[in-house]
Amino acid sequence: MPLVPQRAPEQSDCGLVASLDNVRNLSTVLKAIHFRDHATCFATKNGIKVTVENAKCVQANAFIQAGIFQEFKVQEEPVTFRINLTVLLDCLSIFGSNPVPGNLTALRMCYQGYGYPLMLFLEEGGVVTVCKISTQEPEETLDFDFCSTNVVNKIILQSEGLREAFSELDMTSEVLQITMSPDKPYFRLSTFGNAGSSHLDYPKDSDLMESFHCNQTQVNRYKISLLKPSTKALVLSCKVSVRTDNRGFLSLQYMIRNEDGQVCFVEYYCCPDEEPPESES
Amino acid sequence: MKCLVAGGNVKVLGKAVHSLSRIGDELYLEPLEDGLSLRTVNSSRSAYACFLFSPLFFQLYQAATPGQDPPRCKILMKSFLSVFRSPVMLEKTVEKCCISINERSSRLVVQLHCKYGVRKTHNLSFQDCESLQAVFDPASCPHVLRAPAKVLGEAVLPFPPALAEVTLGIGRGRRVILRSYQDEEADSTVKAMVTEMSIGEEDFQQLQAQEGVAITFCLKEFRGLLSFAESANLSLSIHFDTPGRPAIFAISDCLLDGHFVLATLSDPPPNSQDLLSLEARRPAPQLQAHSTPHLDDFASDDIDSYMIAMETTVGSESSRTLPSTSLSPGLQPLCHSEEEEEDEAEAELSTVPGTPPAQEVPLPVLWLHPGPRTLPAAPQPRAG
Numbered sequence: 172m173p174l175v176p177q178r179a180p181e182q183s184d185c186g187l188v189a190s191l192d193n194v195r196n197l198s199t200v201l202k203a204i205h206f207r208d209h210a211t212c213f214a215t216k217n218g219i220k221v222t223v224e225n226a227k228c229v230q231a232n233a234f235i236q237a238g239i240f241q242e243f244k245v246q247e248e249p250v251t252f253r254i255n256l257t258v259l260l261d262c263l264s265i266f267g268s269n270p271v272p273g274n275l276t277a278l279r280m281c282y283q284g285y286g287y288p289l290m291l292f293l294e295e296g297g298v299v300t301v302c303k304i305s306t307q308e309p310e311e312t313l314d315f316d317f318c319s320t321n322v323v324n325k326i327i328l329q330s331e332g333l334r335e336a337f338s339e340l341d342m343t344s345e346v347l348q349i350t351m352s353p354d355k356p357y358f359r360l361s362t363f364g365n366a367g368s369s370h371l372d373y374p375k376d377s378d379l380m381e382s383f384h385c386n387q388t389q390v391n392r393y394k395i396s397l398l399k400p401s402t403k404a405l406v407l408s409c410k411v412s413v414r415t416d417n418r419g420f421l422s423l424q425y426m427i428r429n430e431d432g433q434v435c436f437v438e439y440y441c442c443p444d445e446e447p448p449e450s451e452s
Numbered sequence: 453m454k455c456l457v458a459g460g461n462v463k464v465l466g467k468a469v470h471s472l473s474r475i476g477d478e479l480y481l482e483p484l485e486d487g488l489s490l491r492t493v494n495s496s497r498s499a500y501a502c503f504l505f506s507p508l509f510f511q512l513y514q515a516a517t518p519g520q521d522p523p524r525c526k527i528l529m530k531s532f533l534s535v536f537r538s539p540v541m542l543e544k545t546v547e548k549c550c551i552s553i554n555e556r557s558s559r560l561v562v563q564l565h566c567k568y569g570v571r572k573t574h575n576l577s578f579q580d581c582e583s584l585q586a587v588f589d590p591a592s593c594p595h596v597l598r599a600p601a602k603v604l605g606e607a608v609l610p611f612p613p614a615l616a617e618v619t620l621g622i623g624r625g626r627r628v629i630l631r632s633y634q635d636e637e638a639d640s641t642v643k644a645m646v647t648e649m650s651i652g653e654e655d656f657q658q659l660q661a662q663e664g665v666a667i668t669f670c671l672k673e674f675r676g677l678l679s680f681a682e683s684a685n686l687s688l689s690i691h692f693d694t695p696g697r698p699a700i701f702a703i704s705d706c707l708l709d710g711h712f713v714l715a716t717l718s719d720p721p722p723n724s725q726d727l728l729s730l731e732a733r734r735p736a737p738q739l740q741a742h743s744t745p746h747l748d749d750f751a752s753d754d755i756d757s758y759m760i761a762m763e764t765t766v767g768s769e770s771s772r773t774l775p776s777t778s779l780s781p782g783l784q785p786l787c788h789s790e791e792e793e794e795d796e797a798e799a800e801l802s803t804v805p806g807t808p809p810a811q812e813v814p815l816p817v818l819w820l821h822p823g824p825r826t827l828p829a830a831p832q833p834r835a836g
Binding site for chain 2: 332335339341365366367368369370371372373374376377378379
């Protein structure tokens with residue numbers, strides 16, 4: 172088979188063109204939501220939103236705004252497609268996932284439109300890799316209807332304070348119970364496992380607490396298996412905002428600072444488990 | 453019962469729990485007048501460990517509510533360990549640890565007061581239990597070794613992680629020898645190599661044992677105590693008797709003491725493992741040319757402290773006949789080891805005493821009196 176040089180399609184026929192000097196600025200944020208194989212991508216002139224869902228109960232969104240890219244063009248918005256996120260991440264780290272100082276992988280990404288593959292041109296030290304990833308029919312994503320006007324309680328924490336808590340969650344417990352309250356215990360994470368219960372309390376005047384706005388006491392339970400994947404976003408982030416609305420829906424927003432000091436956001440929504448029974452002390 | 457541990461002592465407590473977790477699945481916690489005792493025993497009852505933290509170790513120590521008997525509780529090791537999971541975290545973030553018993557809800561409450569005012573509360577379920585007490589007396593052991601834990605810790609470092617047992621003995625020139633013990637049933641990858649460390653007498657603070665004595669015990673538990681003793685910068689004493697009698701590993705300072713009682717194999721190690729046997733096996737001068745390392749060469753060498761003598765032998769049954777046999781057929785009786793059907797580790801580690809194996813082959817002087825098979829440190833429940 173003759174080797175045909177791969178060329179980027181003409182810019183004019185592309186629904187989406189984006190280029191990036193440091194591919195890690197994209198791959199890091201995508202790793203934060205990589206808990207299922209498939210993701211839906213949604214591009215507008217403001218940037219790309221990548222969505223991953225599980226069990227119709229949890230949704231993670233990564234927002235990569237246009238400003239992160241050195242070049243970002245969308246012909247006809249919105250551009251929507253579904254893609255295998257595992258494959259995409261493997262391709263993005265094709266030159267190795269550990270950074271070598273002073274050795275950046277550059278990326279140019281093109282998507283011609285419905286039915287076409289996503290083309291990736293990755294270049295490092297003069298070596299170019301071309302990847303074509305098949306795209307799939309976009310699926311409708313869940314609408315959690317989480318609206319900031321319905322938010323009852325909201326706190327912003329330094330991620331450092333939650334990181335250890337999430338990595339050490341007692342996974343023999345089926346649920347993670349989150350208590351948010353204007354009074355003691357203010358912010359409490361509880362698990363009820365085989366060995367007994369554990370509570371983790373954060374006082375509202377703690378140095379970890381950036382802001383604390385709780386209006387009423389809410390005790391909600393969430394499936395621990397659904398929340399555990401958010402640890403991936405937590406470890407990459409510097410701050411996290413925890414919000415609950417009047418239905419007990421949970422929103423976790425993570426602020427992730429990339430290697431160039433720019434800020435991206437990753438958001439997890441989770442719906443609550445059934446009404447909490449009489450809680451154990 | 454209520455006790456409060458502060459500062460660096462939280463990490464010490466955590467490390468102690470880690471070393472206990474190498475032994476048993478259940479932890480016996482008993483507040484005594486002379487301190488808080490943490491004990492465990494392994495499922496085959498061949499290893500027992502206890503730590504006693506003196507009241508001085510705590511910022512506050514209250515063994516029992518006045519007018520009540522001190523409680524005794526048994527908890528799952530795993531759940532207690534999860535409280536102290538990460539020693540780094542304990543050191544960096546935990547400022548205080550409070551252990552108490554909530555009589556009303558029958559929970560052992562462990563509260564960690566962390567940096568930034570964060571408070572972790574673990575309510576662990578427990579069972580009432582009888583006191584766990586092993587019967588042992590270090591004073592009755594004729595042989596004693598004592599060295600800084602660091603010396604022993606570095607000496608066991610080269611042993612493969614999968615190695616189950618190690619032989620400790622006194623070799624020529626009163627050098628202390630640690631050698632990997634080869635189980636008959638071990639797979640060939642483990643058997644392919646013997647690792648031996650030899651430590652000079654000068655590294656020991658006490659060495660009260662004559663040349664030729666040796667015991668074989670489990671390495672995993674020993675490593676557990678060593679890592680604790682190393683982190684606390686303590687000396688470790690090893691009290692032992694004849695093979696088959698339990699060996700007692702002890703550490704002590706003014707705030708705590710710890711005792712690990714481990715079963716030792718009652719079968720003498722096979723000939724190929726004798727600490728003095730290399731010399732005994734070489735009556736013919738031409739054997740000196742053989743490439744097997746000569747222990748004496750190492751012992752008289754001036755490389756200080758630790759040395760590794762490695763002999764590489766093929767582990768298969770057919771080649772277990774030692775090289776000397778093929779080199780000088782006339783000498784076979786001394787170095788023969790094939791007929792010896794040993795039922796060592798398994799049999800001894802279970803509490804069922806076996807019968808000593810028939811030993812038709814003349815053994816080196818060292819092993820003429822194999823110790824009786826005794827039950828190692830059988831822990832006996834104390835009533836009340």
